Amino acid sequence: xxxxxxxxxxxxxxxxxxxxxxxxxxxxxxxxxxxxxxxxxxxxxxxxxxxxxxxxxxxxxxxxxxxxxxxxxxxxxxxxxxxxxxxxxxxxxxxxxxxx
Numbered sequence: 001x002x003x004x005x006x007x008x009x010x011x012x013x014x015x016x017x018x019x020x021x022x023x024x025x026x027x028x029x030x031x032x033x034x035x036x037x038x039x040x041x042x043x044x045x046x047x048x049x050x051x052x053x054x055x056x057x058x059x060x061x062x063x064x065x066x067x068x069x070x071x072x073x074x075x076x077x078x079x080x081x082x083x084x085x086x087x088x089x090x091x092x093x094x095x096x097x098x099x100x
Contacts, residue, residue, distance in 0.1 A: 047061055048061075049061060049062065050062065050063070051066060052067070052069075052070055
């Protein structure tokens with residue numbers, strides 16, 4: 001509840017600043033700029049993240065979205081390869097029987 005109250009107070013203060021007269025000095029105009037809060041840009045701790053093709057042998061350094069793409073692709077190839085391995089030759093036998 002206190003968080004909602006604090007957020008409401010901040011919102012009212014921002015609204016009051018934005019509805020101030022238009023003849024603001026440059027110093028006051030800079031204070032009217034909206035700040036994005038926690039929408040800023042990612043992890044600022046640890047090693048920098050890189051594209052997976054820049055360092056293919058270190059998955060811990062890859063960007064998160066690249067890690068997901070490579071992982072899902074790898075699982076897809078694994079399942080498809082297993083499917084082809086276990087279903088190999090069944091259709092060929094039926095074709096040979098039909099020809100003979």
